[in-house]
Amino acid sequence: MSAAVTAHELVKTYPKGVTALDRLSLTVEPGEVLGLLGPNGAGKSTTVKILTTLARPDSGTASVGGHDVLRHPERVRRVIGVVSQRSGLDPAASGRENLMLQGHLFGMRGATLRRRVDELLETVGVADAQHRAVRGWSGGMQRRLDIALGLVHRPAVLFLDEPTTGLDPEGRARLWTEIARLAGADLAILLTTHYLDEADRLADRVAIVAGGRIVTQGTPAQLKAELRGDAVHLELRETHEALDAVRVVTALPGLRDVSVDQRRLSARADDGAAAVPGVLAALETAGLPVTSVTVARPSLDDVYLKHAGQRIAAEVAA
Known part of the structure; x- marks a missing residue:
């Protein structure tokens, strides 16, 4: 057919x-x-x-x-x-x-x-x-x-x-x-x-x-099965703060596929729970406090952000 x-x-x-x-x-x-x-x-x-x-x-x-x-x-x-x-x-x-x-x-x-x-x-x-x-x-x-x-x-x-x-x-x-x-x-x-x-x-x-x-x-x-590791999602207070946070998070070891959608920044890590303290500390030092953080297994949202959101993050980090 x-x-x-x-x-x-x-x-x-x-x-x-x-x-x-x-x-x-x-x-x-x-x-x-x-x-x-x-x-x-x-x-x-x-x-x-x-x-x-x-x-x-x-x-x-x-x-x-x-x-x-x-x-x-x-x-x-x-x-x-x-x-x-x-x-x-x-x-x-x-x-x-x-x-x-x-x-x-x-x-x-x-x-x-x-x-x-x-x-x-x-x-x-x-x-x-x-x-x-x-x-x-x-x-x-x-x-x-x-x-x-x-x-x-x-x-x-x-x-x-x-x-x-x-x-x-x-x-x-x-x-x-x-x-x-x-x-x-x-x-x-x-x-x-x-x-x-x-x-x-x-x-x-x-x-x-x-x-x-x-x-x-x-x-x-x-x-969803193609994504390796945990998804780490961070909510910032303002959209411009999330864009600034991309540069900080991209420079941290152990994090990949960094993307941003409005006030939400997302990244992937082999061990999300272990990565969170370092991420929060780096953002706090940069004057970018986080309002909420979640760690989760891969979802279709993560697939979307990896493929459609990564070019936004790359442009911001450049």
Whole structure:
């Protein structure tokens, strides 16, 4: 069975010499959830725009559902569902009316469409509210209906762009359940998210983007297993103090993979507990007191910081 999504050597440059994609390649297999992770500006959104025919690459090739995105964009649009960060719902219409309209846009009619709408309302758990205007729905209910919109025409590939942003913990957990339920069979899902725990729970495979290219990929378990030793996480009072602390920590023996994310500085050590006293002493001497410190086994956060955060730390330490 061929891949549901294939991108090969994609290059995209914006005005003023900004390189969004630098020979990026990826695949998503049928029935697979691929989590696409990376900092803002890494190239995630540009990749999704090209794969959903909303942008053209400067070079490279891509196919979705067996159709070339440049030669047959109209065929690609027929086989994809897209749930963007901004809701596509009509707030004045009911849940059922939103789904019926979406079906009409894809040429669906009559009993076939009504059955599909009934099925989706039950699947995403909003059937009880189907006749109410969605403006009165909770954020979590609206987001589940957004996903249903993307599934009306039974797509081969579903693009989920930051699907749980802005939801409270309960809403996120409920939506995770719905996404996990959808995964499998032949539906391929490309998920972009800033929540590392979300990718760890939902993704069969994770690809981390930095500088417009894939810097590492694999299953969450594989990526975490590649990290040796303990993770040491330090919270500083201010972001600028964390940036200053990178230079101090980088110079200490026994620490590696130093990275920074806002006020949090992270590093790896063979024995994290033994390394902490020396780190704290060095930062105290430098006038950079630490507000909290934790030592933990590798997590997907550590994988992300190693590959996407290390270039930030290298620039600061230079």
